[in-house]
Amino acid sequence: MLxxxxxxxxxxxxxxxADLIVTSLTRDFGLIRLFAKSPRKVxxxxxxxxxxxxxxRIAFFGKEQSRLPRLTQADILRPFQSLRExxxxxxxxxxxxxxxxxxxxxxxxxxxxxxxxxxxxxxxxEGGPGETYLLxxxxxxxxxxxxxxxxxxxxxxxxxxxxxxxxEGTVLCRRCEPEGLDHSPIxxxxxxxxxYFLRAxxxxxxxxKVPPEIIRGLAELINAHINYTVVExxxxxxxxxxxxxEAGKEAL
Amino acid sequence: MKGLIENLIEALTLLPGIGRKTAQRLAYFILAMPHKxxxxxARAITDLKEKARFCRRCFNIxxxxxxxxxxxxDRDQRSICVVExxxxxxxxxxxxxxxxxxxxxxxxxxxxxGVTPERLKIRELEARIRAGGVEEVIxxxxxxxxxxxxxxxxxxxxxxxxxxxxxxxxxxxxxxxIEYADEVTLSKALEGRRTL
Ligand SMILES: [Zn+2]
Ligand SMILES: [Zn+2]
Numbered sequence: 001m002l003x004x005x006x007x008x009x010x011x012x013x014x015x016x017x018a019d020l021i022v023t024s025l026t027r028d029f030g031l032i033r034l035f036a037k038s039p040r041k042v043x044x045x046x047x048x049x050x051x052x053x054x055x056x057r058i059a060f061f062g063k064e065q066s067r068l069p070r071l072t073q074a075d076i077l078r079p080f081q082s083l084r085e086x087x088x089x090x091x092x093x094x095x096x097x098x099x100x101x102x103x104x105x106x107x108x109x110x111x112x113x114x115x116x117x118x119x120x121x122x123x124x125x126e127g128g129p130g131e132t133y134l135l136x137x138x139x140x141x142x143x144x145x146x147x148x149x150x151x152x153x154x155x156x157x158x159x160x161x162x163x164x165x166x167x168e169g170t171v172l173c174r175r176c177e178p179e180g181l182d183h184s185p186i187x188x189x190x191x192x193x194x195x196y197f198l199r200a201x202x203x204x205x206x207x208x209k210v211p212p213e214i215i216r217g218l219a220e221l222i223n224a225h226i227n228y229t230v231v232e233x234x235x236x237x238x239x240x241x242x243x244x245x246e247a248g249k250e251a252l
Numbered sequence: 253m254k255g256l257i258e259n260l261i262e263a264l265t266l267l268p269g270i271g272r273k274t275a276q277r278l279a280y281f282i283l284a285m286p287h288k289x290x291x292x293x294a295r296a297i298t299d300l301k302e303k304a305r306f307c308r309r310c311f312n313i314x315x316x317x318x319x320x321x322x323x324x325x326d327r328d329q330r331s332i333c334v335v336e337x338x339x340x341x342x343x344x345x346x347x348x349x350x351x352x353x354x355x356x357x358x359x360x361x362x363x364x365x366g367v368t369p370e371r372l373k374i375r376e377l378e379a380r381i382r383a384g385g386v387e388e389v390i391x392x393x394x395x396x397x398x399x400x401x402x403x404x405x406x407x408x409x410x411x412x413x414x415x416x417x418x419x420x421x422x423x424x425x426x427x428x429x430i431e432y433a434d435e436v437t438l439s440k441a442l443e444g445r446r447t448l
């Protein structure tokens with residue numbers, strides 16, 4: 001059976017001589033792994049459509065339960081080439097993409113995560129606060145996959161609370177908090193911006209006026225939570241940080 | 253213990269691009285082969301695994317300390333072509349258009365897969381440049397995201413040295429038709445245009 005949808009390429013790994021296994025986040029099928037025949041051959045009809053982050057209209061062939069459906073077509077809707085060319089931005093995006101691969105189950109949901117990623121990539125390409133967009137993305141990805149940390153109200157009784165317990169993934173009030181567990185205080189401003197992020201549409205982000213240290217603090221909290229709850233270590237994070245010298249359009 | 257044929261079939265399926273059916277066909281083909289031919293395949297494989305190693309300088313495959321290209325007095329030592337895999341050397345050599353030496357990275361950067369610069373032979377490349385005598389480094393990594401990222405990274409690493417770093421041109425595949433090129437390939441080809 002032939003399926004048609006839109007997808008964003010998250011990852012591809014070489015398979016055999018010239019084939020690829022492509023993991024795509026699709027509008028209608030969620031995360032899906034597809035087999036592509038010979039895209040690595042020069043002049044392949046897939047061209048650059050299977051490069052990471054490419055948004056394309058795709059068609060694939062396979063029964064509903066087939067383990068590895070075969071990609072038959074990919075027409076680029078937006079290449080997002082400029083994001084791939086900026087090495088340090090691409091590294092940050094890779095981290096978000098790796099997280100996506102780790103938290104989303106295969107072939108479930110789709111629409112929401114797909115829309116979230118697409119709008120984030122668009123905003124990143126249009127310029128603006130990259131770190132904030134990616135933070136917004138991570139928070140919503142955690143929310144969609146049921147991993148979002150709980151701030152503001154105690155995770156057990158619902159009273160106001162401002163001490164965050166990494167091991168519990170939530171703030172706990174003095175009555176509920178376990179003894180001797182590590183915790184970190186959450187500033188009211190951090191909590192406010194977090195709950196704004198959860199409510200806001202992506203289009204609201206560029207207008208957001210928040211001191212960078214608040215964003216950084218929230219990003220640290222989210223990253224620590226991800227490390228603790230979701231995955232011990234993201235590969236992309238072990239990459240050395242690079243100083244980007246407006247590498248964008250600069251030729252070698 | 254498994255049967256002899258079954259053993260070989262399973263071994264063959266370890267090879268890339270060989271599924272169960274192909275492996276079966278190959279196994280029966282080998283069974284029908286003259287003993288000498290089959291033995292020479294087996295020997296070629298063990299020889300390769302026992303004797304092949306990486307060239308100490310460029311990480312090409314060789315039987316000696318240095319590969320034949322690094323040893324050759326006819327090769328221009330002032331120019332190094334950087335490739336991802338040893339097999340890429342063979343292809344460039346077949347084109348006959350390069351007379352310099354090579355440097356094999358043994359892969360390309362890929363953050364999600366945990367392929368960081370330390371996992372590649374980038375430091376070794378830098379050491380060759382630092383040692384002096386090299387005027388040009390031509391980066392011939394694949395024209396895809398990983399290859400590009402690797403090229404950008406090497407460019408930054410080599411920036412402090414007095415060496416010209418170039419990238420092989422992006423273009424349309426020869427024999428192709430412009431109508432079938434996608435937008436990224438086409439825009440890269442336009443960027444890389446030159447005066448006739
Ligand atoms: Zn409580
Ligand atoms: Zn050599």
